Amino acid sequence: MADFSLSSVPDLPLDLWVGGVERAASDGGRFDVLDPATGKVVASVANGTVDDAMACVEAADAAAASWAATAPRERAEILRRAFELMTERADEIAHLISLENGKALPDARGETAYAAEFFRWYAEEAVRASGTVMTAPSGANRILVLQQPVGIAVLVTPWNFPAAMATRKIGPALAAGCTVILKPASDTPLTALLMAKVLADAGVPEGVVSVLPARRSGAVVSAMVHDPRVRKLSFTGSTEVGRVLLKEAADQVVNCSMELGGNAPFLVFEDADLDAAIDGAMIAKMRNAGEACTAANRFYVHADVAEEFSSRLAERMRALTVGPGTADDTQVGPLVNEESAAKVDELVRGAVSAGARVVLGGERPDREGFYYSPTVLLDVPRGADILGEEIFGPVAPVLTFTDEDDAIAMANDTEYGLVSYVYTRDLARGLRVSERLDAGMVGLNRGLVSDPAAPFGGTKQSGIGREGGHEGMLDYMESKYVAVSW
The missing domain is CATH 3.40.605.10 (Aldehyde Dehydrogenase; Chain A, domain 1)
Incomplete structure (x- = not known):
């Protein structure tokens, strides 16, 4: 139109x-x-x-x-x-x-x-x-x-x-x-x-x-x-x-x-199909430019695959076209208002000051409107503010883990419990982890859980x-x- x-x-x-x-x-x-x-x-x-x-x-x-x-x-x-x-x-x-x-x-x-x-x-x-x-x-x-x-x-x-x-x-x-x-x-x-x-x-x-x-x-x-x-x-x-x-x-x-609210963790185990995990991450993170309560907010990636996952995710996000939502070629539109864009910028700056490494983005583009650049952060320290709040923007903070119990503990360390995402080729592990995650919904090898025929809702706050x-x-x-x- x-x-x-x-x-x-x-x-x-x-x-x-x-x-x-x-x-x-x-x-x-x-x-x-x-x-x-x-x-x-x-x-x-x-x-x-x-x-x-x-x-x-x-x-x-x-x-x-x-x-x-x-x-x-x-x-x-x-x-x-x-x-x-x-x-x-x-x-x-x-x-x-x-x-x-x-x-x-x-x-x-x-x-x-x-x-x-x-x-x-x-x-x-x-x-x-x-x-x-x-x-x-x-x-x-x-x-x-x-x-x-x-x-x-x-x-x-x-x-x-x-x-x-x-x-x-x-x-x-x-x-x-x-x-x-x-x-x-x-x-x-x-x-x-x-x-x-x-x-x-x-x-x-x-x-x-x-x-x-x-x-x-x-x-x-x-x-x-x-x-x-x-x-x-x-x-x-x-x-x-x-x-x-x-x-x-x-x-x-x-x-x-x-x-x-939500604060969705996205867990990627060492045996995950990385092609599927990247596709799922693009949906879970970048749908509506991250402005969704179901958006992946924290990426916990096994140390063996964290560098490759982060670089591939950054490559996919870098290729997205940013522009007005009504333009036919736009893939990432502006955030809804100035307050939202400023909050995202504040969270990213805080994470970088705390030691996170910018793989992609990390700034507001120089243009009119309420935009924020697609961003990937690696080596985000535990306890950073960006991990405790809904980002509601196109920002993917990545942390590493080596132990399944530790990954689950980090994922559950939030007052929220709306949705979690898990990627692994091991079905037994996937179901075991899904049961232990304190969330009302789990995307197991899927980056999208919403369906009118399914009960949507969360636990805790x-x-x-x-x-x-x-x-x-x-x-x-x-x-x-x-x-x-x-």
Whole structure:
């Protein structure tokens, strides 16, 4: 799509989407959305207020009973139609993601396809909210268990996957029979607003879906989770913010799902297929320029192959084309904002000061926009700050090991437990190590774990609950037990 601009999406809402109706913010406020490739304004959208948040809750409450009573097959057909509409509009959605997020078009196209799959998967799952019936062990009665929608759900999504994180929450919530209010990241509200339009075109009734862009995120989310009609909060974002929201949700004992930070280790043993390991590292590290909670953050490579692995990884990363996300030949786009680029630069400088050796990159390129050069660091000292934080950029710090137990101990030495990656030709070792890694997901000889049909989530401070798979819909349902005799 040459010369993409917002005029290429004429039906894109730029105001609030309150229960299926586009409207201005109650105080008339707006905020700007920037192109990370230039730092320039590409759009202005309505800036939701607490009053607007309450209007969204009102709309969700008014539609809740009828949507919960809607036949599962009817909900499924609407979700299936949403999948088809996203597929038909895939190119413009990808370009819109690139424009506001900065990610390269190949990544944006991949995200669009991945995002659409959540609507297709939950179209299939909507009719499978199975209950159970059994005889009580005493024989006195039957135990009947029903699955019912949890209620109004507030969905808070991050900027790094503006389409996929929205559909990963909206899909199971609608399949379960919940009405929803989506609060997208203020860096990337445009994709979320287009998702609202897609869902409306697919037949979602008024009131079932609201989208509330707002710079005052804390105030509007707090107001909603303190409304007794709201019974679910699903958040994807940093562990720091997740802790705050869990405290907020405790006041009304709101059901919470939290997909929080990650610090993924990538283990390469001496017997690994290095071709496969390099391919996997390029996916696990460079997908979305490293701006992913699943991104490989720490590379632990056996000393026998560390030099070769690092040099080959640097060679592959050096060959990547850096540029605006919307350009057809770009493979690595800018980071989302100036704060992100500055943080990556600070982490790399700290590692180098501590003794790390720069194999590739290590600096911000001299150009406008929020870029950071693809970077490989070798001999990173244990304890360096870059190993304890999510880098969220195209930087691969490499450490060496010689002992399996030591590698596992280093991999587990973090408060996070989202995903780990393991490369070895020895299947017994691979499974043994996978069992010992304290993470909710493991990529064994694979650099990509995300799949709409699989339960996505972590251990420790990487979150609570699972998204995707059958479990993802159950997170939006409550089990009701009926004791009955017949």
